[in-house]
Amino acid sequence: MGQHSTWQVQVRPAKKALAWPFVRLRSLPETGVGMRTEFRTKKHLGQHFLKDPNVIGSILDAINPGQEESIIEIGPGDGALTEGLIMRSGMVYAIDVDNEAVAYLENRFSDKKNFQLIHRSVLDVDLSGIAKMPKARMVGNLPYNLSSPILFHLLRHLAAMKDIYIMVQREVAERIIAQPGNRDYGRLSLGIQLQCHAEKLFDVGPHAFIPPPRVWSSVVRLVPRAEKELTVDPVSFQKLVRQAFTHRRKKLKNNLKKIEGIEDFLAKAGIDAEQRPEQISLDQYIRLTEALYG
Structure with missing residues (x-):
């Protein structure tokens, strides 16, 4: 935006x-x-x-x-x-x-x-x-x-x-x-x-x-x-975002580490696993939601 x-x-x-x-x-x-x-x-x-x-x-x-x-x-x-x-x-x-x-x-x-x-x-x-x-x-x-x-x-x-x-x-x-x-x-x-x-x-x-x-x-x-314009389920999206921002200063892969194979899902969504949650765009979170929940 x-x-x-x-x-x-x-x-x-x-x-x-x-x-x-x-x-x-x-x-x-x-x-x-x-x-x-x-x-x-x-x-x-x-x-x-x-x-x-x-x-x-x-x-x-x-x-x-x-x-x-x-x-x-x-x-x-x-x-x-x-x-x-x-x-x-x-x-x-x-x-x-x-x-x-x-x-x-x-x-x-x-x-x-x-x-x-x-x-x-x-x-x-x-x-x-x-x-x-x-x-x-x-x-x-x-x-x-x-x-x-x-x-x-x-x-x-x-x-x-x-x-x-x-x-x-x-x-x-x-x-x-x-x-x-x-x-x-x-x-x-x-x-x-x-x-x-x-x-x-x-x-x-x-x-x-x-x-x-x-x-x-x-x-x-x-x-x-x-x-x-809505390509993902808002409930699934919010669930992911809530997990992603558990700790703002931690790397995204650490906040989402409970998700099995998270680094593969991040790569599929085109997201650098070393980034923090506030560095990830809306479109990237949408792609990650799609990768995780279909």
């Missing part, structure tokens, strides 16, 4: 930083008296709500949803991005595990017929069975502490996805798009790049969120590869 150009999104610092526990949300006239105007953000859920309108607009423009399309949103938070998705798309399915966020969103969008909430952890949701349309589009502000498990969960449902737009910690984005020889290159890079074309779109600073995280974030676009 070649290098992709990126651009920085200018974000405006919040006028006043809020302490971690509370996020103040605007009242909704249509819901009447009694609407909650604040709820507790939960650190253990990794909640950082996107608030900067410039960033929200950039994400919406990148997705450019159509009125006939279905959107699956992971972690809608207080609905800042959700509102734009509802206005531009045919149907929005929002997945959130937080009781208070779900209660707030149910009130905020109670009059929207093209909005449906799924009150569960995304890791427990069969994403392939949500949207009625053949291909859904996905967007999500992933919690930092669950980014990798969620990404691998998404990979199991790519057949139902047209494309995916995710906000992740910048370091995770660099791992997703990393190339051989880069220190960020590893299991996540290979697992995603086997099944998707991956591109980092732009970086987002901490002050775009409430509460602001301590690190920068990035928006990444994943486009599932066509079925004809």
Whole structure:
């Protein structure tokens, strides 16, 4: 994969930083008296709500949803991005595990017929069975502490996805798009790049969120590869890559020494047995998977 150009999104610092526990949300006239105007953000859920309108607009423009399309949103938070998705798309399915966020969103969008909430952890949701349309589009502000498990969960449902737009910690984005020889290159890079074309779109600073995280974030676009591009079984491929990266600094032949005749298989795949796992390209790992598993 070649290098992709990126651009920085200018974000405006919040006028006043809020302490971690509370996020103040605007009242909704249509819901009447009694609407909650604040709820507790939960650190253990990794909640950082996107608030900067410039960033929200950039994400919406990148997705450019159509009125006939279905959107699956992971972690809608207080609905800042959700509102734009509802206005531009045919149907929005929002997945959130937080009781208070779900209660707030149910009130905020109670009059929207093209909005449906799924009150569960995304890791427990069969994403392939949500949207009625053949291909859904996905967007999500992933919690930092669950980014990798969620990404691998998404990979199991790519057949139902047209494309995916995710906000992740910048370091995770660099791992997703990393190339051989880069220190960020590893299991996540290979697992995603086997099944998707991956591109980092732009970086987002901490002050775009409430509460602001301590690190920068990035928006990444994943486009599932066509079925004809996948020449190996992803499960077998992941099994091999997981073994290969058992010890990053060891030679590949040592990490795979439990496989009988591994040096012959490496030679058949055109791989130097003396190389380390982060030096091996995606195509070489594909050839090795083919050699091992047929």
